[in-house]
Amino acid sequence: MNRVTEAYLAAFQGASPPVPAYGRSLPLEAAYADAHGARLLGRPLFLPESALRQVAADLRTVIDLVTSLPDRLFDGDRRRLCEWLGMDARATDLACAVPAGAGTPLFARPDLYFDGTGFRLLELNAGSELGGVDWSAINEGYLRLPQFRRFAEEHRLGHVDTGREIAAYLRRLAAPVTGGADPVVALTDISKNIARYRAWYESFVHHMAARGIDMRITHIADLVERDGRLHVDGTPVDVVMRYFTLEEYCAEPQAQEWLAPVLRAQDKGTVVFFASFDHGITANKGNLALVSQLRDEGRLAEAEAAAVDRVLPWTRRLTPDLVPHCRQEQQHLVVKPGSGSSGDGVTIGWEVTAEAWQDALATAALDGRYVVQERVDGALEVVPDGDGTSQWLPVWGVFVFEQGYAGTFMRASRAGAGSVINEATGAAFTCSFTYPDPQ
Known part of the structure; x- marks a missing residue:
């Protein structure tokens, strides 16, 4: 303490x-x-x-x-x-x-x-869909x-005031569109989360208003394209901030249709789409397995x-050859999916039975997209x-x-x-x- x-x-x-x-x-x-x-x-x-x-x-x-x-x-x-x-x-x-x-x-x-x-x-x-921003x-x-x-x-x-840091980030990000003025930000979702987390979104909007950033909550399908600009409730927006994950986008049949006007506006330089989907690569836990392995192999500065x-x-991708080791080290390991959030698909070795642990290892090893990490x-x-x-x-x-x-x-x-x-x-x-x- x-x-x-x-x-x-x-x-x-x-x-x-x-x-x-x-x-x-x-x-x-x-x-x-x-x-x-x-x-x-x-x-x-x-x-x-x-x-x-x-x-x-x-x-x-x-x-x-x-x-x-x-x-x-x-x-x-x-x-x-x-x-x-x-x-x-x-x-x-x-x-x-x-x-x-x-x-x-x-x-x-x-x-x-x-x-x-x-x-x-x-x-x-x-990525832009992070919690805890307020x-x-x-x-x-x-x-x-x-x-x-x-x-x-x-x-x-x-x-450190995270809201103030986000405001500074958004101002710099939007500067090519706004010329340095405070941006109008469309906080967008594509799923039922927009109803589930409405109060969270409204708290964030209020929090950012106190820091000079005007945010508007909207379903991405409700963005209106007019005169080369995107609008929410008649107001032109400078940044489209996505509050949906790459996985949620891929699971939504209409997502490509909804996103198309945003990408057109970005190509014209009239809006910034935040954050770009390459953040979805960075967030994958499998990367940590590769970094851990590079360290163990002495390949880092x-x-x-x-x-x-x-x-x-210590982190590795869970493959069939690792299963015997992981079975023996149950009390010291956790299995996690490479992508996903909220603890979905996570198996904590020291919190489950030996049978449940073996089942989780077998399923994850066959899937090929899970990592195993030291407790x-x-x-x-x-x-x-x-x-x-x-x-x-x-x-x-x-x-x-x-x-x-x-x-x-x-x-x-x-x-x-x-x-x-x-x-x-x-x-x-x-x-x-x-x-x-x-x-």
């Missing part, structure tokens, strides 16, 4: 008046409270600023390694990488239609555990509380190898809970944009509740604050 966490818990237990479990009753933006307020953790988390800056730099190195894989291993042919990753033909065509190096700049949020000394990478998430609303809620604000001043706490050693657990144990956090405390396991989503470290997205589950931590499994939400390292 770090010194700021100890100080916070001491204030909670012994101060007069005591520091309450703030997360239960934060003064939040109304839209954010409607979307997420019922699921807040009892307190924020604290880490040295250097730890987050270091992991952001290491993650950028890993992502750069991922984007270099076609040149390192496939003679520059991204299609061969996509084939190795098991991407289907349509997804490959879309991802590779963007010339190498010509896609929209990096916009990623890898998920990690913090083990008490450093971060360990669970998966890369890259999480700075929680930091702002805490800083509205006088007692917490005094604590923050005493310990010199800080945070010294600085690259050091970054991989710090953040990436990572995250450090538990003590959280005020009623009259006492409880322990929670957090996942650290670390935003890394083209301009660098861009804040965190924090989810946590009660200790013992399982290793898949997300909205669907009942995770609680919080934020993080950083403090300076000792001089």
